[in-house]
Amino acid sequence: MKYKNDVSFLVDKTLSLYEHQSSYNPNMPLWEFLYYADLYRKLIHRSERLYSKHLLKIPRPHYIVFYNGSEKDLEEKRRTLRLSDAFETDTGAGEYEWTATMININSGKNQSIMDSCHVLYEYAVFVAKIKRYRDSMELKEAIDLTVRECIEENILRDFLEQHRREVCDMCLTEFDEKKYEDVLREEGREEGLAEGRKKEVFMSVQEGDYGIVRGAQKLNLSVEEFEKEMSAAGYQIPIEV
Structure with a gap:
């Protein structure tokens, strides 16, 4: 994720920018707008x-995002991402628009593109092998096995033979980063649920539905900790007689 993985070039009055993404990012049109x-x-x-x-x-802009992530809801061959989707208010159809074309390069997708660019096809096969093998073995083993098989099958052979160490390190970084992002996302979801639960209990105690002791028990806190957190969250602690 820390490597440069995009390229821009000016050909025939068209300024093209190609980007590679292994995780879906709906903010690519905004990123593209600023980059352009x-x-x-x-x-x-x-x-x-x-x-x-x-x-x-x-020059006219031409922006392509090559996507090979694993999100289940991104199975279509192409998706058009629009800057207008980020606007806080509707500006009207077609007004102030800026788009990014996301092309799915997972194995089996967009075959016509793969047929016309054999290197891209081989890269898709390489990534698909890693994804398949990591389901049954450690990531490093999956990468090592994939590299060996691809060299034997003449898939990215020259590149893998010359840059084997760099490729393995890059893949470890890339796939570990995705796993790390998934963990953070799940932790964020759990923290959000816990925070919502706290607010619900604080509100119930404030409105007198039940007392401080019961509220502390619901959150597995001492009475002192409960009162401190409730006060810090901006809720009024009722005076119990």
């Missing part, structure tokens, strides 16, 4: 041209 702003700024050498009476021509 920097690219266009570098292409405009004389800023005063922006104040000219003549229209300043710029």
